[in-house]
Amino acid sequence: MSDQVQTPPAPASAPDETRDVLLSLRNVKKYFPIKQEFLESLFNEPQYVRAVDDVSFDIYRGEVFGLAGESGSGKTTTGRLAIRLLEPTAGQIIFDGADISHLPERQLRKLRRRMQPIFQDPFASMNPRMTIGQGVAHGLKIHKLTRNAAETRQRVMEMLARVGLNPPETFYGRYPHQISGGQRQRVVIARALVLGPELIMADEPIAMADVSVRAVLLDLMKELQEELNLTYLFITHDLATAKYICDRIAIMYLGQIVEVGDIRSIYREPRHPYTEALLAAVPVPDPRHRRNKPMPRGEIPNPINPPSGCRFHPRCPIAKPICSESAPTLQPVSGDPSHWAACHLRTGDYQDLDR
Numbered sequence: 001m002s003d004q005v006q007t008p009p010a011p012a013s014a015p016d017e018t019r020d021v022l023l024s025l026r027n028v029k030k031y032f033p034i035k036q037e038f039l040e041s042l043f044n045e046p047q048y049v050r051a052v053d054d055v056s057f058d059i060y061r062g063e064v065f066g067l068a069g070e071s072g073s074g075k076t077t078t079g080r081l082a083i084r085l086l087e088p089t090a091g092q093i094i095f096d097g098a099d100i101s102h103l104p105e106r107q108l109r110k111l112r113r114r115m116q117p118i119f120q121d122p123f124a125s126m127n128p129r130m131t132i133g134q135g136v137a138h139g140l141k142i143h144k145l146t147r148n149a150a151e152t153r154q155r156v157m158e159m160l161a162r163v164g165l166n167p168p169e170t171f172y173g174r175y176p177h178q179i180s181g182g183q184r185q186r187v188v189i190a191r192a193l194v195l196g197p198e199l200i201m202a203d204e205p206i207a208m209a210d211v212s213v214r215a216v217l218l219d220l221m222k223e224l225q226e227e228l229n230l231t232y233l234f235i236t237h238d239l240a241t242a243k244y245i246c247d248r249i250a251i252m253y254l255g256q257i258v259e260v261g262d263i264r265s266i267y268r269e270p271r272h273p274y275t276e277a278l279l280a281a282v283p284v285p286d287p288r289h290r291r292n293k294p295m296p297r298g299e300i301p302n303p304i305n306p307p308s309g310c311r312f313h314p315r316c317p318i319a320k321p322i323c324s325e326s327a328p329t330l331q332p333v334s335g336d337p338s339h340w341a342a343c344h345l346r347t348g349d350y351q352d353l354d355r
């Protein structure tokens with residue numbers, strides 16, 4: 001791993017110097033080249049999907065940091081970059097003080113134990129030919145974390161019991177297709193946690209579970225996070241889920257962060273029109289508390305040619321001419337130093353245009 005590096009303050013929010021930063025992204029970009037036919041490539045400039053385009057944030061040790069946005073916002077790609085399942089096109093990824101942006105795979109392997117993913121579809125991330133016990137034990141063997149088979153089995157049993165698969169002996173020898181979807185997601189959580197990671201990148205971890213077990217899984221993840229002092233990067237399209245589990249959240253739109261801050265502050269006083277629209281879509285049981293904000297018009301634009309200026313301007317209900325001309329940057333928006341938004345009309349010199 002490379003030497004420890006000094007990280008400059010994240011432009012996406014004011015850093016809290018009293019807290020220990022576990023993961024930082026600095027101006028991270030990920031562009032995917034578009035494949036062109038040979039003849040096309042002779043006459044056209046190369047084209048790229050700008051999936052992540054200049055994203056910066058810090059995640060403090062022991063917190064749950066959310067990334068939210070619609071499908072196509074770049075949140076999943078950002079999550080994969082954060083734990084180096086993808087290599088960035090530009091920018092820096094700093095984990096526990098070390099720059100891991102371009103670490104070769106051999107060195108990354110040592111780090112994988114400390115940064116574990118949990119994906120949306122547990123079935124797809126399990127080997128159907130391995131029993132539950134073998135699957136959970138696999139990482140322990142790869143990383144040589146136990147001394148013998150008996151210790152491995154013991155650790156697996158303890159972890160299965162800890163995630164609520166009781167009694168663990170009845171699950172140990174079963175195959176993934178022999179258990180329910182909710183139980184499979186518990187296995188995936190056990191498989192990640194048995195390695196003793198510090199950071200979990202959870203990408204829509206409850207989205208494919210039955211509605212009846214989603215709250216239980218979320219409670220389990222929350223309990224484990226507190227008990228083991230884990231740090232989560234929690235990716236979701238659902239702000240109600242985010243409110244339940246996250247301490248802070250970043251809202252992404254078309255590859256960029258448009259608002260970031262304490263989850264309570266963002267819920268109480270969203271400043272970006274896109275965040276307002278996402279919150280308006282959250283079902284609220286009490287009609288007296290329904291939010292009356294318009295939903296964004298149309299679809300998320302094409303990330304190959306994002307709109308000029310503010311990328312949200314074609315869908316923004318309050319856009320002004322300035323919005324298509326110049327790109328807003330993240331600015332502090334309220335008394336809460338953690339709360340920043342990128343909107344000409346809600347921050348800086350143009351605030352009066354919003355009236």
Ligand code: SF4
Binds near residue numbers: 323346
């Ligand atoms: Fe809407 Fe303009 Fe603010 Fe963008 S900068 S969110 S277009 S008001």
